[in-house]
Amino acid sequence: MVGVFLKDVTIPHEVFCHFGGAKVLLRPASPGTGIIAGKTVRSVLESVGLKDVLSKSLGSKNAANVVKATLGALQQLRLREDIYRSRGSR
Numbered sequence: 823m824v825g826v827f828l829k830d831v832t833i834p835h836e837v838f839c840h841f842g843g844a845k846v847l848l849r850p851a852s853p854g855t856g857i858i859a860g861k862t863v864r865s866v867l868e869s870v871g872l873k874d875v876l877s878k879s880l881g882s883k884n885a886a887n888v889v890k891a892t893l894g895a896l897q898q899l900r901l902r903e904d905i906y907r908s909r910g911s912r
Contacts, residue, residue: 827899831873834902839895843882846891851876866892 827834832850839846846863851874857864859877862885867875879888 824893824897826870826896827901827904828870828872829901831871832875833872833896833899835899837895837898839891839898840881841891841894842884842887844884844887844891845880846888846895847878847880848892848895849876850874860888862888863892866896870896 829850831853833848834850836847836849838848848867851858853874855874855876857867857872857875857877859867859875860879863877863879866889867877877892882888
């Protein structure tokens, strides 16, 4: 189990991650857009509980590496409040 920072039903900011030859780009989407992603990335995003995300999978199509790159991208997400708290401002 891994904690993921969400902003309602989307992600707070754009994030890019690569694992092996697979590269995954995730972008927040406006409400009602849905999950625009391939089947491997879509399954990971749906299991997290996201509803509105745009994504692009680049490089390798190896499913295991795409899943690991997607999880790596989700782990890079941070909320504005947490960034401020870590810097000691506000």
